[in-house]
Amino acid sequence: MTADGRGSAVPEPDYRDLLASVTAWVEGPGEEWAGRIEATGTVPDALWKELRGAGFLALAAPPDLGGRGLSFVQWMGLMEVFSRSHASVRMIVHVVNGTWRAMNPHAEEAQRRRFVRPSVAGDLLVAFTLTEPGNGTGADITSSVRRAGDTYYLSGRKHMITFGVRCDYWLLFARLEGSTGSGGTVALLVDRHAPGVEVEDTSDTMGVRGTDHASLTFTDTPVPVANRIGAEGDGLAVALGGFLTPSRISVAMSCVGLAQRAQQLAVAYSLERTTFGKPLASRQAIAFALAENAADIAAARALTLHAAQAWQDGAVDAGSLSSMAKLTAVDMLTRVTDKALQVHGGIGYWKTMPIERVYRDARAQRFEEGTNEIQKAVIARHLFRRSDAAAADDAGPAKAPAPAGAPTVLE
Structure with missing residues (x-):
């Protein structure tokens, strides 16, 4: 079993039963929820509770994290069905069944108990928090932290953060103050109610109605070093790697x-x-x-x-x-x-x-x-x-030159 769950799968008969139950929910209660979401522009807590109770938020993770243990290909079969429902339903199951993949490979066991397993169970909502208003989504991030003892102090801005309003923690990516490149990045779990945070609800979108989005401003927001996922310098590896x-x-x-x-x-x-x-x-x-x-x-x-x-x-x-x-x-x-x-x-x-x-x-x-x-x-x-x-293989030990103008974006 790998940290990303790629060694997991459920027996085919069990999977067929699960696929049938998801399909029945999407075509029945899911359609009713779609009408309510469009009418109100919000996703009620009752829907989150229903999805969690049905086990739909813990499908993709391996059993040792409390998940159902689907293989990734099996999980894609269920995503295909969920995506026929309202976009906010799809967004919920997509995000909650995915953020553990970023955290788990780099987490310590205490962090798995505190953050990863509760996230898989749907008891803790973690919002992936990378994008910034003035930058791309790679090594050019400018939100920064300075460390004083066992605490980081975070300053910067993030925007278009899905579930950034209602989450419990932001899985946020910043850089060590004064650093450049990916080597200075860190991944932090920032408490939604930490001081020094301004949260602006920016949920009024063309589509995907009901899914909340936020713009965030941090000013010397304290974050315990114990909430860092991975080592200093691993930030983008956490964000992009798995x-x-x-x-x-x-x-x-x-x-x-x-x-x-x-x-x-x-x-x-x-x-x-x-x-x-x-x-x-x-x-x-x-x-x-x-x-x-x-x-x-x-x-x-x-x-x-x-x-x-x-x-x-x-x-x-x-x-x-x-x-x-x-x-x-x-x-x-x-x-x-x-x-x-x-x-x-x-x-x-x-x-x-x-x-x-x-x-x-x-x-x-x-x-x-x-x-x-x-x-x-x-x-x-x-x-x-x-x-x-x-x-390079044809030329032997000498490495062939890279083509001019090759893209250098982060994957």
Whole structure:
């Protein structure tokens, strides 16, 4: 068993039963919750309690952390179904079933007892807190800490932090004061109620209604050194090492699930809507659009499962494949939801139609876990490195030069 749970799995009959129960929940109570969330713009505590009680927040983690112990490929099968539900439901299960992957490989046993296991159980909500308003999401972070004895004092700003309002802790990434590069970064669990923190609720978004987001300002906020995950200098390794690749694959599968929901709605509407005495489904233009959607979804799903298997197996190209899957799936989702809305005609633009929410929610996937431009840079860097390594092998001991202009973004 590895710290990221890649050695875990449940028997196939148990998995099929679990898949059936998740599907039944998504198509039943999940749809009722979707209506309530859209009507109020908030996710009530009762939904969190229901998801936790059903065990849906502890599916992906290994049994030694209190999880169900699904393999990563099995977990992606459930994410596909959850993603057909409201985007806030998908966001909850995606985040809570994922943040332990960042913490666990670097945590001490006392930190597992205090933070990781309660997070897996859904008793403690940890918000991933990396993005800053004036920087990217890599070694250029500027939020900083200075250490005095057993306490760090944190200053800086973070924004677009999912669950940053309602969380118990922020899993926050900063740098040691005066340091540069990734070597000076630290990962800290910052108490949501620590002094010196200003929390601004920025939850009024186009889609993914109900999921809270926050902008955060820290001014000499005290953080115990005991709340540091990993060593000084490990901050970006915690943030990106065991978390980003599987999270990108999960987002890709979220695109697949949401596209399936859009397609389901479009197919049903094309069969029930009649124009000039014939159902829309009999119109070749409509039929071809839905056929294109079906092929598009199947192709993205296959690539995403391929990336999931690669990460589960520890393949060296899993990082590149995760970016390929995310890039492909998010572009697919854009095409599928646009055609699905077009099939509905003007009525699809009204909020009374489920496709309207699906269309809005789909746009958010283009930003989550990196834009398409970032994914292309990651893929290109992998291609250049592979070519560089092949050239070095052909040349013998001397290393071939890197190509000019090769991307240098963090994966």
